[in-house]
Amino acid sequence: MVNPLRAQPPGQFIADFLTNFTNAVVHGSEDPSDLMSRYYTRDVVQVADGVRLDWDRLVAHLRPVRRNLRAFRFDVHEAFLDGDRIAARFTIHARMRKGEPMATRVHMFAEFTRDGRLRRAEQLTRSVAPTAPGADG
Template structure:
């Protein structure tokens, strides 16, 4: 059960990120993964659909490669809790590792409706390997 939830988190964010970086229109990708009324609160900063789409412009510009390392996840119907680390490499070489503590809720159609997360920088002194991801089908 837990392993299934961990796999779900990894695939959800991997495929979302991959599609966002390659899509002609990232708004179309957001609308497949996020419910129209979706709200995401990260470290106390709240963003809605429009702000999320605006946020993707710099993401598309700066993110070169990434890897989601899911440490643990639990899913109970539409509720999800997970702890994972995003390893990322930026355009000019900076390497980042960000640990995310996530509580999320999904709509009945499988799209993310609410996400509340706390993050912390866990970038190691020695850079981690960040293997570029490939595009995967969107989970439903």
């Protein structure tokens, strides 16, 4: 089996991972737990701005995202690979069912499995002004 972390540049891997997962959440009808198992390990731990999310909390988070997210894109500004770990800086651009467009800058340190599933992530986020497509502000 080809290790997806090695099959493409790290920035493209992160962009594809985030986009494919979010597309499956928003446009798919698959059970959230089944969907998660394709992208995350069962022992996943994601800490975002000090808030610890485990498997159950991440699955629960998918339901409101599925209901409310209308449009999105991920701009990966840079990403570095070291073994099974990736450090990345990217911006999430989103439009929810209600409200104005929003953008969130994310600094992430993550560990992936050989088959490309997320095992652990530490993230720091901040809101930024939405930018035009392709801008990396």
